[in-house]
Amino acid sequence: MIATLFDLTFLLIAPFWALMIFAPKWSWTRRIAESYLIVLPPVVIYIVLMVPVLPELLPLVTRPEIGALAEFMSTPTGAALVWAHMLAWDLFVGRWMYLEGRRLDVHPLVMAPVLVITILLAPVGLPLFLIVRKVCDTTNRGAAVVTHQ
Template sequence: MDPQLLFALGFPLAAPFWALMIVAPGWSVTRRVIGSPLIVVPALLVYAVAVLPALSDVLPAVASPTLVGVAGLLGSPLGAAAGWAHFIGFDLFVGRWIFLDARERGIPHLVTAPVLVLTILLGPLGLLAHLVARAVRQRSGAAVPS
């Protein structure tokens, strides 16, 4: 399949879920939709369509990774499209966990919304920000469910 098309599909398939978490956190539809881990399936399917036909090239690069090998893999249009789908799918999965964990722990949405935006843009930093917010919330003595 065309790497440009695969790349172009990635974020639009995830964007509605991010929008629900950021813009409509209290809506019953949001709770129902985001409650399912299956929201990541569209991005994961894009990844599968990119990677599975090229598995003979991908597997050696990830089974015994080297900087040059991974750079070569990600440096191709297909590798970049697969990498992007990987980021989109895993960032959405992490964002979903952040959203649900923040609600469970009573972290205000005014804190969580920017963390979710950070997670969209720079996934690991968004996760780190949530872990800090979570620790601050717990340390502040706020009632945190066990």
């Protein structure tokens, strides 16, 4: 069951990423992304995985020690929990980036690679987007470079 939930986590969020990356100007993409509910699938999976191991997990997150945490994360349940946590957070951040990109009218050819980097390596994608956002949001100075307007 844990392996199924692990696989399901990505399958449930992939359509949202695909919409934001490949159909960013489609009206339904914006409507869907505006709902914070898109992050619920990985959150629900996280909760389903977490509840049975909560007594074991609580000490690991309240008094973290690298050895014990590494040992837990090396189990199928630990890996699936971390995966669901990462995907939920990455989608939450990616959703915000997508909406900000649309608000600033950042060209989809600029946003798509930033979103791809974010889904793969969120700690790299976020600062990259913050740079794009700064360029576009400084009273729209520089927006023509990014949006071709």
